[in-house]
Amino acid sequence: MKKPRRAVVVVCDSLAADLVRPDTAPALAALRAQSAHFASARSVFPSTTRTSSASMATGSPPSAHGLLGNTMVLHEDGQLVRLSVGKPGFLDRLRSVTGRTLRCPTWAERLAPYGGSIVMSNVSPGAAYLQDPDGFGHVYHRSGSRGPGGIALEDGLSIEVGAVGDAALTERFCREVLRDRAPALAVLWLSEPDHTAHHVALGSPEHLAMIAHADACVDQVRRTVDVLDPGGEEILLVACSDHGMETVGRQIDLDTLLVEAGWKSGLESSEVVVAPNGNAALLYFADSARADISALAKWLQDQDFSGRVVWGSQLADLGLPTGGPLGIALALRHDAVANSHGVTGCSVSVRSPFSDSSPPGCGQHGGLGASEQHPFLYLRGGGLPPGERSQPASLVDIAPTVLHHLGIAADGMHGRVLR
Template sequence: MTRSTDHVVICVFDGLRPEFVTRERTPNLVRFAESGTWFREARSIFPSETRPASASIATGAPPSIHGVIGNYFGIPEVGNKVLEFRSLTEIARVEERSGRPLVDAETFADVLARHGRKLAVVHTASPAATFMMNPQAARNGHWTFSIHGRDASVTPEAVDEAIARFGPLPERDLPRFAEIDYAERVFREHVLERIKPDVALLWFNEPDTSSHYRFLGSDETLSVLKAVDEAFGRVLGWIEEQSDDERYTIIVASDHGHITTTDTVPLHDLLRTVGHESCRPEEPIFTGTQISVTRGNTGEIRITEGGIARRDEIARWLMEQDFLGMLFSPGGNGIEGDVPGTFSLSLVGLNHARAPDLVYVLRSFDDKDVWGNPGISFITPDYLPAGGSMHGGLSTHELNTVLIGAGPHFTGGVSDHRACGIIDIASTVLAAFGLPPAATMSDRSLLEASSERRGPVVHEVGIGRFRQRLTSVDRGRSRILLGGGRIA
């Protein structure tokens, strides 16, 4: 490459669906896309949730490698409850008791540190998601700021610096207008202007939060999306004012999409009625119950009493229910899992040692929601307000992400339709500096022209009247999940 990069800037719009990027709603994003390459077929990972997606962005790998297998999951040897990772203290306890890092793979930040380069992060999502981006920030000599304060930041001095310059952290509100503005100022005026790291990452928690609690197409969600776009425009404007702006590589991404939820499925209660005593997420597991079930439109089932026989019985019962969308089990032949009719967890990159006995996805449909957005789904109760949107599953509305690159290595005004995803961001960042990816990372850099010649592969499995389909593209060291769901 004859052109080089001095700085990489990454901006993540949590939960942004690509079709929401329009001239009316996000003029700055559209202007940016016209100057770069838009990867139209970019995908998240499974489950399409923020914490595993964050770990995949950081490590360039699926959950089968980095070990963050969901937003919430159980690890019997470290406690008797489903782990929610609400604090750095809880994460430290998990790592101490398990003897393994929570993010169990090398990150692009680790590679940068080995080569004397720095990463600075300004993050407004959960403390756990912030942690995932650079778990070893302190050891690496890097800088991480969380909008949640000192206790949520791996480098708490970053919060002290921000408060000293910009005043107290904003009060939480919904939509998160104040947090967006505060974080953008810290990023632009402190990180970019003063710290000047090699790589700078800004993570907006919107439009994800408002999509969950104020609904996907509502006026409130669209207004906060406009605010995020304006904040991004200020960052973009600052870069354009620099004398060396041509030496900045900019990557804009979302970690997953969204789908509107409709009817609720009381999965815990239904399983109890058919003889499987299930605990709720806030209740202790592994004692006094037979199974644990996490909630959402996607979740895990762990057998605490009854072993394989109970697992298979639950799987057969689930596949008889109209509300089930997809079902996965460990082992098998790489396509079908140990339980007939299920897909193998290895097919979707979830075959980690922490994997549960079953992973379910509630059924989704391509029907339009009340705002005209395609995609609706079932959800378990007591998780979101009725009509709130969700993610985690394998519908294209949840998997398809925004991924746009601009700078010295990208071609302007191009739509690239290669199979790619958030797992390629790590290798792309490193390639911008001429650094090779870690051995566990996807070896596909978005800076290079695509040489992929393999088309999508479609797999179908099922039993009785239940049948499910998954479409993916195999790329050697990595697999891109294009979409999946129930077909009968």
Template sequence: MSAAKPAADTVVICVFDGLRPDFVTPERMPNLARFAGQGTWFLEARSVFPSMTRVATTAIATGAHPRVHGIVGNAFYFPQATQAHAIDLSRWDDIALAIEATDGRFVTAEPMGDVLARAGKRMAVVHTGSAGSAYLINPNARENGHWTFSLLGREHTRTPEAVDEVVARFGPLPPRRLPRFEETDYAERIFREHVLEQIRPDVALIWFNEPDTSFHYRFLGAPETLNVIRTVDEAFGRILSWVDAQPDAERYTVIAASDHGQITMSDALPLSELLGAAGHAGRRASERTLEGAQFTMTGGDMGEIRILEGGTARRDAIARWLMEQDFTGMLFTPGGDGIEGELPGTFSLGLVDLDHERAPELVFTLRSNDDADPFGHPGLGLMTKGDVPIGGGMHGGLNRHELNTTLIARGAGLTAGTVDGRATGIVDIAPTVLAALGLAPAATMTGRSLLGSPTPEQAPRLCETGSGGFRQYLEVADRGGSRILLQGGRRD
């Protein structure tokens, strides 16, 4: 596919982890709200499923869904790398195992960083999140001659010299405290004064770990959370002011985005123990041993179940037990007819673009709804027991408020002051970046460029299935070879 004439010389991307678009108001985030008035706000943008950070990070980097890029969870059982435990993509030692096991092809889609490098263009990243997220946003940064700085330190990036360079100029890395006020200001200063002013890459990306962290541990509408939201908005305002002050400001495309939303957790369930009482001995993915386990399970408000002993019969027994539980939201199995999975009553993993060869035998979400939390924000759900407190935020599932992302873009080929209601998503970011620079998308990209004239949209499609008293639905928008997941849940 050929690309159009470049619309920009530089693309600046600011990612606000977990930012729900309904928090972008003139009162809470005046700079981002002002920016929305200067560009196009894609109000119905969506994450991918699972709507988890590492999965979404890879979707942003590759412009592809998990069925293509292969990162099917924040943590997942990957026996090709190790059979001793599930790999946790927040840990560099687990990432290293996966890279070695796949001969450096852990991500199975081509990232935009590779496309940029092949065209002789540079990408620089300032990242405040986990080792996995810093790696997955540009997996081949070292090979491409690119630059990725991790706020967590040199052992959390494949280009540790970037950390050495920053510390030598800006001083020691800031302390890790909640909310992440110091980290936000330190990262923004590096991005503006070092990346934009000194390195001057063709694509510059900063990833703020707020408000996601505070949503999790300080609650969606708590005063501390609102304060840190103002802090990241002020940081964005300084970046935007720098861009606007450049003599060639019209040659910059600026994208503000989030990777997923969040909903509030109203209760936590000991799901592994409940399954044990039902006759299935499992291990949570957070445990570093699978000894004696018949299955392994990840958690949150959704999770995967991998069968280690008992095969399809055990999977089906667990799934049928889950169908009988009032707390279960949705269930997915491989295969089937493209809507229903191979186990009647479940949806197909293919329907949610999760049918990669690494996908599990069973995926569940826990029940959620659109009820308001104590701060008045819609979206309440259940989660498995973990470190996030009851009342904290969570994401991963298919509730519209955890799928709906912030996506605003300004530059040539985008209409200023427009609210675009089309079904778009984080998979569209990489194709848009490449199109702005006059580059064609990678062959593995399932997203599409948001520049230029809108393409016609089909009406959303409602899919339903279930068994007995268990009924579930999923609303999708088909886009000619790809789809956007709008929302899903259980029918009462």
């Protein structure tokens, strides 16, 4: 009897496509040769893990699903409040304020009646839970694991972020999820090389060691899939990253700069609230300050730290909503300068009150730089012939492609099926 179709998705957080080479990631380079390789794959904006997770899970851009960055601003009790999306309780707070989490159904919700989903993730709690924010399947994370209905699971993950945790996660994923439980969708999200790259130079021995580690984890999954589906017809294997990284050239304190220029009355004032997202920032405006949007945008355009400044109807061009308190999207200035290890891409970064990682000289993401917007994307199995594809592709195309392989409708998703 023919086995039911399945999909396996492995994400190497922050691994840019250009760093997948035979000398840095031999298993991934070999897998690329066996796969449909989407060489033009792009991330979303902001190119942050939490936004990427929501976009991948819903097959839709931020303007549709509503999760606008690693940092977001909510309208609470008449005030604009800045929050970290990465905290374990963020989704509960989002639900209490807006009445919902994501504005689009996730693949976990769509697959609940059709074999279900299991996600094992070692990134931030917020990014992990965004794969299935409303408890339709299983999500395993070190901050707490949840089953259908959001019920806490006793067989959670006792691991730490980083390489050791990723290794333990991968072993359990292959043994328990792929071999024993066999859901329709299995997602493994590794913390490396992102976790290390925020603290070291891109291309440094420490960074390359974490790329090699992630490469070995992907290869363990690939070998397990080969045993379970030798013919490569039942299981669609998706190996990808959510975004890449750029070297931080310098950091700016955008709140302080706005106060000094007179756009904010004080650092804690809420007429204009900055949501820092690494190499990008989103600026939210109280109703009383919305008349200043155009003038502030033009001021930002004249600053030496600015790359692209977008406001008004043009926010839709970046996949962002044009209604609500969001007023300006700022992608920081970047260039193609190489660091001391020969890795190209350097960007200005915005200091965040929620993180002390990514000082100058280390890796960061969030903006529109060529490296951070260039994840890798390989699809193997499911009848897809191998070879490089030049067609445009994005993170939002992964979910509809997976659902198509599983024979499930992807109605309402903005992405398209990759072939």
